Amino acid sequence: MNSSKRSEGIAPFHVMDILARAKALETQGRDIIHLEIGEPDFPTPEPVIQAAMQAIQSIDMHYTPSLGLPELRQAIAGFYRTRYTVEMPASRIAVTPGASGALMLALGVVLDAGDEVLMADPGYPCNRHFAHFIDALPVAVPVGPDTSFQLTPDLVDQHWTPKTRAVLLASPSNPTGTLARNEDIRDIARLCLERNAVLIVDEIYHGLVYGAAPQTALAHSDQVFVVNSFSKYFHMTGWRLGWLAAPDWAMNDIERLAQNLYLAAPTPAQYGALAAFVDDNLAILESRRLELQARRDFLAPALKETGFGLPVKPEGAFYLYADVSRFTTDSFEFARQLLEEAGVAITPGLDFGVVTPERYVRFAYTRPLPVLGEAVSRIRRFVS
Amino acid sequence: MNSSKRSEGIAPFHVMDILARAKALETQGRDIIHLEIGEPDFPTPEPVIQAAMQAIQSIDMHYTPSLGLPELRQAIAGFYRTRYTVEMPASRIAVTPGASGALMLALGVVLDAGDEVLMADPGYPCNRHFAHFIDALPVAVPVGPDTSFQLTPDLVDQHWTPKTRAVLLASPSNPTGTLARNEDIRDIARLCLERNAVLIVDEIYHGLVYGAAPQTALAHSDQVFVVNSFSKYFHMTGWRLGWLAAPDWAMNDIERLAQNLYLAAPTPAQYGALAAFVDDNLAILESRRLELQARRDFLAPALKETGFGLPVKPEGAFYLYADVSRFTTDSFEFARQLLEEAGVAITPGLDFGVVTPERYVRFAYTRPLPVLGEAVSRIRRFVS
Numbered sequence: 001m002n003s004s005k006r007s008e009g010i011a012p013f014h015v016m017d018i019l020a021r022a023k024a025l026e027t028q029g030r031d032i033i034h035l036e037i038g039e040p041d042f043p044t045p046e047p048v049i050q051a052a053m054q055a056i057q058s059i060d061m062h063y064t065p066s067l068g069l070p071e072l073r074q075a076i077a078g079f080y081r082t083r084y085t086v087e088m089p090a091s092r093i094a095v096t097p098g099a100s101g102a103l104m105l106a107l108g109v110v111l112d113a114g115d116e117v118l119m120a121d122p123g124y125p126c127n128r129h130f131a132h133f134i135d136a137l138p139v140a141v142p143v144g145p146d147t148s149f150q151l152t153p154d155l156v157d158q159h160w161t162p163k164t165r166a167v168l169l170a171s172p173s174n175p176t177g178t179l180a181r182n183e184d185i186r187d188i189a190r191l192c193l194e195r196n197a198v199l200i201v202d203e204i205y206h207g208l209v210y211g212a213a214p215q216t217a218l219a220h221s222d223q224v225f226v227v228n229s230f231s232k233y234f235h236m237t238g239w240r241l242g243w244l245a246a247p248d249w250a251m252n253d254i255e256r257l258a259q260n261l262y263l264a265a266p267t268p269a270q271y272g273a274l275a276a277f278v279d280d281n282l283a284i285l286e287s288r289r290l291e292l293q294a295r296r297d298f299l300a301p302a303l304k305e306t307g308f309g310l311p312v313k314p315e316g317a318f319y320l321y322a323d324v325s326r327f328t329t330d331s332f333e334f335a336r337q338l339l340e341e342a343g344v345a346i347t348p349g350l351d352f353g354v355v356t357p358e359r360y361v362r363f364a365y366t367r368p369l370p371v372l373g374e375a376v377s378r379i380r381r382f383v384s
Numbered sequence: 385m386n387s388s389k390r391s392e393g394i395a396p397f398h399v400m401d402i403l404a405r406a407k408a409l410e411t412q413g414r415d416i417i418h419l420e421i422g423e424p425d426f427p428t429p430e431p432v433i434q435a436a437m438q439a440i441q442s443i444d445m446h447y448t449p450s451l452g453l454p455e456l457r458q459a460i461a462g463f464y465r466t467r468y469t470v471e472m473p474a475s476r477i478a479v480t481p482g483a484s485g486a487l488m489l490a491l492g493v494v495l496d497a498g499d500e501v502l503m504a505d506p507g508y509p510c511n512r513h514f515a516h517f518i519d520a521l522p523v524a525v526p527v528g529p530d531t532s533f534q535l536t537p538d539l540v541d542q543h544w545t546p547k548t549r550a551v552l553l554a555s556p557s558n559p560t561g562t563l564a565r566n567e568d569i570r571d572i573a574r575l576c577l578e579r580n581a582v583l584i585v586d587e588i589y590h591g592l593v594y595g596a597a598p599q600t601a602l603a604h605s606d607q608v609f610v611v612n613s614f615s616k617y618f619h620m621t622g623w624r625l626g627w628l629a630a631p632d633w634a635m636n637d638i639e640r641l642a643q644n645l646y647l648a649a650p651t652p653a654q655y656g657a658l659a660a661f662v663d664d665n666l667a668i669l670e671s672r673r674l675e676l677q678a679r680r681d682f683l684a685p686a687l688k689e690t691g692f693g694l695p696v697k698p699e700g701a702f703y704l705y706a707d708v709s710r711f712t713t714d715s716f717e718f719a720r721q722l723l724e725e726a727g728v729a730i731t732p733g734l735d736f737g738v739v740t741p742e743r744y745v746r747f748a749y750t751r752p753l754p755v756l757g758e759a760v761s762r763i764r765r766f767v768s
Contacts, residue, residue: 001580001582001631001633001634003494003633003634004495004496004499006493006495006496006497007492007493007637007640007641008637010641010644012640039446039447043444043445044440044444044445049440049441053440053441056428056433056436056437056440057437060428060622061427061428061622062622063423063621063622064622097481097646098646098647100645100647104645108388108390108391108517109388109391110387110388111390112388112390113390113497113519115388125644126643126645129644130644130645133492133518133641133644133645134390134517134519135518135519196385198385223385237445237446237447237651238444238446238447238448238648238650238652239445239650239651239652240481240624240646240647240648240649240650240651247385249385249387250385250387253391253392254391256394256396256397257391257394260514260517261484261514261517262482262484262485263482263484263624264622264624265624266481266622266623266624266650266653267621267622267623267624268436268622268623268650268652269650
């Protein structure tokens with residue numbers, strides 16, 4: 001019996017081999033520092049926990065409407081108002097099971113089989129895998145330090161074909177932590193609109209930016225799709241909650257897709273998330289953002305001094321995408337040996353695309369500063 | 385701007401029109417009895433609530449492994465052992481975000497674009513919509529009272545084409561509440577295996593059967609896919625948790641799909657579900673099953689006496705699929721008028737397929753007995 005080509009065409013995460021080996025080494029008693037994990041190490045903030053528990057005790061945890069609790073959709077709209085001074089009607093917001101659910105809705109409502117969607121390479125692998133899952137064609141656009149690893153209007157134009165139906169930006173990007181420029185987002189949105197295509201912007205890491213706060217793509221156009229998540233900035237990974245902001249014309253279809261594909265996002269998570277936007281919680285999030293910034297400000301220069309290339313300053317998320325060409329021509333083998341010999345787990349570039357992945361590795365600074373310090377010591381010994 | 389054909393091809397739920405009108409009437413002060421909702425009216429059982437709250441307070445709600453908490457996969461395997469005396473290794477179980485997630489994995493790992501999947505008509509509409517979403521072709525096989533509204537080996541054989549790649553059974557069925565025969569499940573599984581196709585069995589309502597307990601399809605073959613859910617029998621709808629039991633050969637692909645399509649099922653729900661199989665909880669579930677049985681035993685004969693056709697005794701779930709041809713040639717209009725004039729909301733056959741839907745409506749006995757009694761009085765007045 002064979003699996004579908006659909007599923008065989010989805011590449012495994014190479015970091016899983018690293019993880020499996022890391023666990024095996026840990027079983028043998030080795031101390032492993034995990035810098036491969038794209039999950040913040042902080043627990044769910046207390047206000048969210050309290051709100052969820054209060055609801056679980058006092059309200060039946062039945063299905064919510066498919067687009068989410070009305071009061072949560074309102075709270076998200078309110079967040080756009082206070083954080084970005086963008087008027088975003090709650091009617092254009094769908095609460096989803098994680099950003100994964102939001103991506104499924106956005107790609108599903110836009111793409112038919114054979115349609116092309118442009119995305120940066122390197123990029124988050126699930127994006128291209130999801131497009132492939134629904135028989136659309138993800139088109140990897142090579143990006144490098146010259147454009148901060150981001151798509152630009154020129155690059156989009158160069159890769160446009162008659163089958164192009166969508167462009168996917170991620171800002172800040174996973175794995176590079178870099179931002180797209182406001183004017184580029186605006187111009188790509190305009191270009192898409194002129195050509196009867198849509199711009200989808202992944203703003204999952206939007207709250208985790210360490211310089212000037214970026215503007216949401218929703219400020220530039222009411223025709224863009226924005227994917228967001230309660231996992232990263234809000235530190236609610238396991239609750240599996242995100243949202244999609246979409247143009248008016250798509251909302252009926254989005255609701256129908258939601259009804260059919262997952263019914264509704266988890267109810268306890270939605271009640272918990274009602275506390276995500278209150279001042280007490282935002283203060284916790286801000287202190288964690290500063291902690292992540294301190295980690296970046298320690299790790300980035302330390303890696304540079306050690307010989308890693310960081311040609312573009314990563315402005316957000318919790319990732320450093322480091323050039324290892326001074327040490328190796330094979331970043332996967334480099335990651336494997338770093339784990340084996342130094343006990344530091346990182347993610348090889350291979351997981352993020354097909355354009356010179358052998359040249360890069362990703363560090364996730366999802367461990368406290370003292371652990372990062374120990375990691376840097378080990379890495380220094382390893383490469384010297 | 386247009387939506388994809390993919391999303392336009394997914395029909396709306398006609399019951400949503402009924403629901404919207406019901407809400408409008410309620411706003412006007414009318415008392416509406418809701419028998420259209422496919423959700424049990426019981427709250428989450430207390431042991432599950434306690435287990436979830438305990439976990440939320442004491443464990444970081446981070447991502448679980450993509451296939452689920454190992455101890456929950458073990459608990460599900462244990463349930464197959466004690467309830468069905470079937471040895472099902474935990475390694476063949478994937479914990480999913482609702483049965484929706486399980487269906488997505490099963491169809492995704494089996495079907496490519498253009499592949500056909502046979503399913504009974506009438507049936508649960510999301511099944512065919514999901515197949516359509518991934519560019520596969522759902523083939524509606526007309527079924528009627530003569531086969532208890534279930535597929536049989538003969539029907540499957542008659543509708544088989546070179547493109548047939550999967551058969552989907554639902555037992556008990558939504559909307560009919562009928563069971564497939566053990567020997568039919570076994571023979572269809574064998575037929576699929578001989579023809580290099582797979583049998584997927586929806587056992588979402590399996591715990592809610594009011595006569596002899598049926599055997600799981602997993603007892604007949606280690607090559608079938610079984611979709612199950614914590615929503616219905618376990619009364620955990622809003623938690624969004626289900627599982628998929630699958631053949632060994634599919635598990636690597638299923639894990640990769642899970643990693644890419646949703647990362648992991650909700651963590652609080654998984655910890656709650658660990659208490660789903662303990663004796664205290666099973667006792668609660670049993671008392672609720674008996675309550676649902678009492679409702680069926682009241683409602684089915686009452687509807688029959690009133691002139692509704694129930695040619696096959698519904699043995700499970702919480703649905704009655706009633707023939708209204710004595711009253712009307714248009715069940716949608718019948719449902720609309722029943723709501724308008726009698727204040728009883730039901731689901732028109734139109735939502736469950738294309739084969740003579742105008743002849744049927746679905747009653748969900750998800751309201752307490754006294755409410756059902758009032759509903760029957762109103763219906764009697766309406767049809768007399």
